[in-house]
Every structure is written in C-alpha cells, then in structure tokens.
Amino acid sequence: MFQVMRSAPVYDVVVIGSGAGGGTTTKVLTDLGVSVCLLEAGPMLNPARDFKEHMWPYQVPHRGAGDGGDSYFGRSANGFGYFSATFGNWELEGEPYTTAPGNQFKWFRSRIVGGRTNHYGRISLRFADYDLKSYTRDGIGTDWPISYEDISPYYDKAERFIGVTGSKEGIRSAPDGIFQKCPPPRVHEVLVQKSCQKLGIPCIPSRLAVITEETNGRPPCHYCAQCGRGCVSSSNYSSSQVQVFPALKSGKLNLITNAMARELITDDTGKVKAVSYIDKTTRTEQQVRCRAVVLAASACESARLLLNSKSPRHSNGLANSSGMVGRNLTDSVGFGLSGEVPALEGMMRHNSDGMGGMHVYIPWWLWDKKLDFPRGYHVEIGGGFGMPQVGSFGGVCRKHEGYGKSLKDAIYQDYGTHVGLSGRGEMIPNEHTFCAIDPNVVDKYGIPVLRFNFQWSEAELKQVEHMEQTFTSIIETMGGKVNGPRHPERASGADKISIGGMIIHEVGTVRMGDDPAKSALNKYSQSHDVKNLFVADGGSFVSNPDKNPTLTITALAWRAAEYLAEEMRKGNV
C-alpha cells in the first residue's frame, strides 16, 4: 500500500491547498519560472459543468430544498444550499473534527480546486495602518512584524490582478486601493446610506472582488447576483479560475487533485524534502519531493499538518519550537439584525440583482473613540427583490398566517421590504481558543484530527451589544421596524453572537512575528525553524481585524511567493 516514487521529479516548490493563498502562490511562482506541484484535497473544478449559475429553482425537482427536503430540517448536503458553489460543508463524511467539552466551534471546509474562493462573499478590505500595530495603540494582543507600508504594494498588485470595486474615500479605517467602478446602490441601500448620513455613520461603495471592466481577458460582471453559485464567466475572483487555470497553461505547474496532505518529511538538516499525501482515489500514500513547501491548506488545516509532522527532531510538531502552532485562533465576531421597511412597500418592481453582494457597506467609523470594547466592526447590508427560493417567504407565512388570497397579498406586499444588517468584528486572541491534535480520533485516511477549544471574551460580547444598538438605530431611522429575534429566548450577548468558526474567518494558528520564541513564522511568512517552509493562508495572521481576511491572504501570499523565489535564486532556500 505504501508507495514512494523514488524516481519522481523534485519540484522547486510544493504548494498545499489551492484556495486564495495557494492559488496566489502558484500563480506568482509559476510566473517567475519556478516549478510548482500543487496538491488539492478535492477534485478538479469544471465551472461550466459544476456551477449552478442562472439555474431556476424549478429546474430541479426539489427546488433547491435538497433531497428529502433537507433544508426544512436545517440540513444541507451543500453547505449553503443546493445552488451554492461550496463543494464542502460544516461536516465532511469521514473527515471529522472534535470540540473540547464545553466548547463550540464550526469548521467549514471546501474540497475542490479553488477551495472556498469559489463561493465566498468577495468582500475585499485592506487592513488599516493601525490594524497592524494594535498593541502599540491599545496594549491588547500583539503587533504585526510588518507595517501598512510593507503590505500596501501587495494590496496594489492583488487588487490590480483580481479586480476589486470601490471608490476613493480617504477614511483611515478603510484605506483606498486600486478600484474598479462600483455599480450604483439599490433602493434599500440608498435608504441605508441616508439613514447613516443622519446618524453620522459612513456608508460607502462596496469593495468586492467583482470586475466591472474587462480584466486580463475576463469579461465584466453581468449582474445576476449569483456570485455564491460560482461565476461561469469568471467575472469575480476565485483562485481556481483566476489563478490556477491560467497557471496550468504555464507549463510550470503540476496540479494533483484528490491529494490529502498527511505529513511533511524532513531531511537530516531539518529541512522539508518531501510531502506525504493520501491519494484519495486509490487510498494509497504517495510522496512528492521538493526544494521548498508552501502550506496554504487553510489556517487550521495547515496547523494540523504541522502538528502531525512529528519526528524525533520535531517532537512538538514541525516549525513549532515556539509552541504557537494551533494557538491564537480567532474568527470574526458575527451578529445580524433585520427589519421591515414600510417605505419600500408598494415600490415598482424592478431587477435589483446587481453584483452578488451589497453595493454599499459601512466601514468602522469609531476607531478614534473610547468605547467599552476594543477594536471595531464593519457592517454588511442585505435586501432587495431577490430570486424567490425555498424558505424566502417563511417569515411572512409565520407572521401573517392564514391562507388563500390574503396570504398571497401579504407575500406580494412583503417581498423586497426587508433590510438586513450583518456585523463582522474583530476578536482578540485568547488563551482559551486554539486547536490541537485530538489524541483519540483519526479521519478515514488515518490522519489524526483537530480538536477545537473556542471561547468568546467580554470584549466580543460587548461589541455585539454595540452592533445591536447601531443596527436598530439605522433601521428605525429609515422608518423600519426591527424584526423580532428568531430565537426570542436567546436574549443575552453570549447567545446573540455567532458560534466560533461560523463566519469562516478562522486565522492566526501559525502566526508571524519577529521573536522566534513567540511566533512560528517570520515577517515573510517563512518558518523561523525550517527555512524552506512557508505558510500562505490565514494561519500567519497576528490579529483578525474587522476586514474579511481573503484580500490580505492574497497580498501576503504574493509577498511570500516573491520572497521565496528570490531566496531560491540566491541559494538561501
């Protein structure tokens, strides 16, 4: 069963994972002439066949509810519903994870070329200068070893290449970038803007990784609002379509799919010489040899791989002399509130699809104010005449009840009158939140799995209270009425806040830093201990600001890849 191909080629770099970090690393390295072997734990993606863009619910017998009406029972075989391009879920058959007693954590994994970038929200926000030096500002957490000036050129490169909408605003918490024109706000978004204006809150054009002009041969957005289903015309960013597929044409890339990385193999000097992986199709172990390795399997999966790469020399796991691998795990703080807005009732029907996401958003605006919680959050906005789906009218059915014509009238009147606000805020790393290897459980490939500890602190709970007050003000200022909580019994902060991991912004588990005793990576995302090992996913993050991580993962991966190529050229790696 164990097969090692001794005559196999030695690649310059093996990249593990093909999401935002791995896709960017692969594209940048192959463009620089470096040979890459990319390992992806899932199958190949064929957008034309696999994406369900433009499908109507009635084109499938279950209308999107899933076989057996799964969605009515709170289940989905597809993570975010039948039409979404997740190719993954909160639970994967045969690949468990566990949580320590008294802890809750949800881990979303996508096994497919492109990973979670095929379906993600495309929100693309630069970290602010102060986000990278928060400890210096408020004495909490840890500063990054890099400054805004270090990362800014790579934000430029990333934005230019993947394409991001936006506008120049000059707001310190939301640095401007290289933007394409954002489409105009929808009607409910105009109301939110006006409401915010009255409350002294900024509400600005969205920064989404959606192109509104032709970019590197990719046609502009056609405004069907279905980014989450995957875009057949690649008019939004997915690492599969925008980076991996083009890199395949370079002749420098060997993509191996259905390859689940198991362990990094080191030589006598402690450097990584090969990656051992399970070929899922044959369930055999294979090895691929390399001069350097870049982990981009997702923050927690990369930590797992390092912790599982034990040897007499690295008894604590590889690249872990600091003991920081698996520690400092954070997710974004999540809270949502919606309201019914009478001003929108009876409005003329029109196509409000637009981009797959909001056209305006609220950046954090109180960064220079003293509040009862540290750091901040941004606000995402939902609403409009969305495509009717299974469950779209559950709220009005519950509220109106009845049947027949009066029910239909109520549904017609209710359609498009709801506005939703979602807060995404910064969590402070704490000692009670981390992942480690579960000593008792392996997955179906025999690989030891992760066990999660996750606890919110008072800082996050207070932040959620602030979100609730703010969202209530915004909804009420536009004449709206806040919808009752979905679970009225859940009134306290600890119940309002999202479950850890649910916002799918998990980062920090292989953090960077100048001090090798307190961090696993240096400021170039290179292991302090193992010079030919890099991490290009969210694992390297020192903090988790109120900016969704993908753009920063892309920028840091770009920076690390350029550094790695240069170090290889100099013979240092």
Add this chain to the structure above:
Amino acid sequence: MSNPEFSRRDVLRTIALAVTAGGMTTAEAQHVHEMAAAETVASGGVYTPKKFNAHEYATLTRLCEITVPGAVEGGAPQFIDLLSSQNPELAAIYTGGLAWLDDESQRRNHVTFLAATPEQQTALLDLIAYRANASQEGLGHGVRFFDWARRMTVDAYYTSPPGIKEIGYMGNTAVAKFEVPREAVEYALKRSGLG
C-alpha cells in the same frame, strides 16, 4: 402494480443516497439531478405519486390549491410527494396530517375533507391556519400540520414559473449595465421621510 419506471427510480434513489453520504463526485451528482429532471419531463406532465396513495394525493392537491391558489399548476403536490418519498420523517408529517384532516372533517361534517363542500373545507382551514387556535381541544395537530403544508406550498408556488411571474421577480438575467430606476428611489425616499 407493475411500473416500468420503478426499477430506474430505485436506481436513482440509491444514487441520490450516495450523494447525501458524500460518496460521489459533483459531476455524478449533477448527472443524477439532470436525470431526475429529465424523468419529470419524460412523464409528459402526468405525475404518478411516489409516496401518497390516490386519496391522499387528491386530498393534498385540494389542500394546496386552497392554501395558495395556483399552487397545483406550480407543482406543489408533486414537490411535497417527491420529497416525502425521500424522507420518512416528512412523509409521516403528511400522511399523519392528511389523515387528521379526514378525521376532523368526518367528525364535523361526516364526510372526508375531499368530499366536503368548499365552505366546509375553508371553515376547517380557518381554524388550523392560525397558531392561536393550537390550544383548542384537538386542533394542535392540525395547526402544526398546516404550518408545514403552508410553508411548502408557498415555496413550491413561488419557485415555479407562475409564482415567480406573480411576485414580480425580474432578475436572473445578464445585463450589460446595472441601473436602479430613479422613480423607485424617489418613491422610497419620499415614503421614508429621508428624502
């Protein structure tokens, strides 16, 4: 009882289970769904219930149409029957609920729900369509069942071509330039008091 479609359906069902269990590639899953869709089309619009008996299906059909006029054309009975055939938990909700409807109709009117007059049918719905009546002696089951029937009938109708047309959804189409009608913006701003 021989049904030429039966064995093929059985195969589809088995494959569908494999999808749920994750033992299948996306390409295969897509193929299955296309086959299932093709099957519906191939039957020429005459749907043979997979789960419910003829009386249950006729009762469900009537209930759907009263709940949301147009829901039968929108495929609601078919939708509910198909999903029930794939899910014993859901099937139990409907077979139990439809039997309850008949029992209650017999008790009140001495006929099945289907045989009752339209007035008698709506009189019963007037009771079970509201949560407030759930505490009334013997109505709790009916209220809970009708909540399911209403949700799924509404879902089926508004995800069907006539329902989508009626609600006025105008998207799911490619446009070169995204525009918001000025008239709509002005309407909402004026009503909000923010204009």
